[in-house]
Amino acid sequence: MSKAGSLYVEGNSFFHRLDGAVKLILLLVWTGVTFLFLDLRVFAVMLAAGVGMLLLARIPVRRMALLFWVLMVFTLINSIFILIITPRFGSSLTGSNTPLIPVGYDTINGETLFYVLTLSAKYLTLLPITMLFIFTTHPSRFAASLNKLGIPYKMAYAVSIAFRYIPDLTQEFKNILNAMQMRGLGISRGDGNLWRRMKNLSLVVVPLLQSSLQHIESVSNAMDLRGFGTGAKRTWYMGTRMSRSDKLVLLLCVLLLGGAILMKGLWVEKFWYPFL
Template sequence: MAKGGTLYIERDSRIHSMDGSVKLLLLIVWTVAVFSFMDLRIFTLFFLGGMTLLRAARIPFKSVKPLFFFVVMFTIFNSLFLIAVTPQFGSELSGSYTTVFTLMGRELTAETLWFALSLSMKYMAISPITMLFIFTTHPSRFASSLNKLGISYRVAYAINIALRYIPDVSEEFKNIMHAQEARGVAFRKGEAPLMERLVNYNTILIPLVLSSLNRVEVVTNAMNLRGFGREKKRSWYSGSRYNSLDFIVMGSMTLLLVLVFYLKNNLITGFWYPFQ
């Protein structure tokens, strides 16, 4: 179950036992590898690999469902915006033009549809590994890992607080939305047109920002009263050492980076469109 104030879900898995800094390295290398290409084949492999790791961590789908749904909706809106604004962008990248239909004098090409699909899959390829990092990394242990790498404990502790704050923001968002619904503001399907519902979400933004600023002030005052930051060093209750799996993952990520740079410079150099 998720611990209070965090999205961390405790499970007895090898991924949970990995050091937080190693999981951060995994996330960074994974992201760099994905964003180095514009190839649907590679994105599909990374997505399947990420889902396999997420399953190995034994994270229940109901826990990642809200984030997964958000990523899916983001990719859909992003792709629709791309198609509407630059309906021939994919053709400019691939050098071929296959018109699907013409609307108001503007041609939408099959190459652009393929590019939009590839771009959506790029974001989907990163989402499982991001969820893996969020749900399997305890904020306190992650902060101690960063401090172990030489990062100031003040910065590490700030990241710790930020990770713990994510569930609070989500809960505050729900509370504000329910309060607005009680005032007659429509957010749900069937209550109002789509565009009106999207505009109504602006009524949540300002109260959420004000609430966040107030919470920041409370946390800052509490930390000042406890004398946080006066000493140059601090000890960590949740500190740990690297294990054999950590070294294996670090080695694998190094090899992955080398492979990515080789493929990018020699074999997969641009936008992949299979129907040329």
């Protein structure tokens, strides 16, 4: 857990110094551009740019490993389901059919394999910029930036608390799981079949929920005692002014979104398939 009590990683890189609201806009624009296309060429360029920005932020690899593997597992499962359920879906996008892998009831064709590759690249394109936002954005600075954009400070502060509570929730889950394992709850490979282990793991949900509700009540009482919400406005200890770098990134976001819309409308087809 970081010193901020969140996923934030201390640093002094260009992205650490950016305004939190600017990084949110960058994330939203990047996501919007990604979902405009279904073109592997576009995703390759965006993925390379995203990885480059992530490297410039100098975030430790071990901090990013969990999110990376979660997305990889999700992408793999999603790809398998597409190939099994709709083995010839790619043909509806390209109008061609190249049978490759027989699966008994049907045959997976090359078009669907390429579609799955393109879709996986689409998800991976979002990963670097999401990590950049999560690990370089201090919750308090981000809340102040949101309030500066016109979002009510109560809502901005709620976002800040949510960011801070993620590591606490993770640690609480580990503590409850360890306590239940000491009482004989089996979730390891040698403790029964997969269904039994999953059932045992689900028993952690109730105490975790109770602990979370108690934590929420404590935070709510503490905020009430300090008079939170009584004023129409509030000041921010970690509030910052928008710098030239922030304005430059905002301009680049506008150019990126405008260029993507223009490109989508004039040149890029719905689904790029190079073997037609």
